Amino acid sequence: MRKICLVIAYEGTDYVGWQYQPNGLSVQQCVEEALQKLTGHNCTVYSAGRTDAGVHALGMVCHFSTARDLPLSAWREGMNSFLPAAIAVRSAREVDESFHARFSATGKHYRYTLLCDPVRSPLERRTSWQLKSDIDLIRMRVAAAAFIGCHDFRAFRTTGCSAETTVREIFSVTLTQQGALVYIDIEGSGFLKNMIRMMVGTLVDIGRGKRPVDDIVKMLHSPGSVGPALTAPAHGLCLMQVYY
The missing domain is CATH 3.30.70.660 (Pseudouridine synthase I, catalytic domain, C-terminal subdomain)
Incomplete structure (x- = not known):
């Protein structure tokens, strides 16, 4: 398994925030759906934190684990081909098993x-x-x-x-x-x-x-x-x- 870290930007106006909510579409849902289309399997994404409805991000960090052996450029370009215009992966890198987007943040x-x-x-x-x-x-x-x-x-x-x-x-x-x-x-x-x-x-x-x-x-x-x-x-x- 590989652990991939993404830096994501989004314009949050039309979303209920980063995290899944019962009352509308979240950024996390869009990211996980794009990953499913890219990898062919469900991926749980762990973020550096939550942003509320309407809040934006230039540098939200998240990570996920996958068995797919894709080049790093494919994670960015492939994800962006499936994401809505208001959300974009800015960069992707592979991290070691000890990394956690939330708990490793300083x-x-x-x-x-x-x-x-x-x-x-x-x-x-x-x-x-x-x-x-x-x-x-x-x-x-x-x-x-x-x-x-x-x-x-x-x-x-x-x-x-x-x-x-x-x-x-x-x-x-x-x-x-x-x-x-x-x-x-x-x-x-x-x-x-x-x-x-x-x-x-x-x-x-x-x-x-x-x-x-x-x-x-x-x-x-x-x-x-x-x-x-x-x-x-x-x-x-x-x-x-x-x-x-």
Whole structure:
């Protein structure tokens, strides 16, 4: 048996997320169906994590085991011939038996995109959260520094999160602006359900002047001492890379 690792990109608008769900089509289902057509047998795909409905990915990592002896180029080109236009295998490599897409990962990089423009953008509408007024990036950068390091992020998870511990380490939070677009890049060891969207929502509220800059410190050290985090829309979020 061979173990193959794929890096997959997808535009998540029309999917219920990465993982199988009873209420619609998932990215995982599309990938496994394409593998079945390519190999002639069912393959279970194990991913680096889950993305929610509407969230996108440039670098989702997954692995599967197969007895088929195909060249690596065939895994990419063959898979892409069976996948819908919104999903694509970017690369394929063979890994040793000890590799696991989820448990071998050491960190992830997510990017959230804001569109600061009073006029909607037909080209950016599926991949950014439109804010119809400017935001104060200086306030947001000052506030974002509080996220860096190991903290208890219980105030930044949604109801139904099943994580055993709410402590996570954030490596970096970077805000950059290119024209009307603002990119919030967050790198960390791992994330709770909706954690990044709630981090972004809180930063946006601070940038709009709706929260004081020190609210993040209070939320991390005294959960419940201030109002709950705003959850940013799913469609502005993209999984950029998984680190190993």
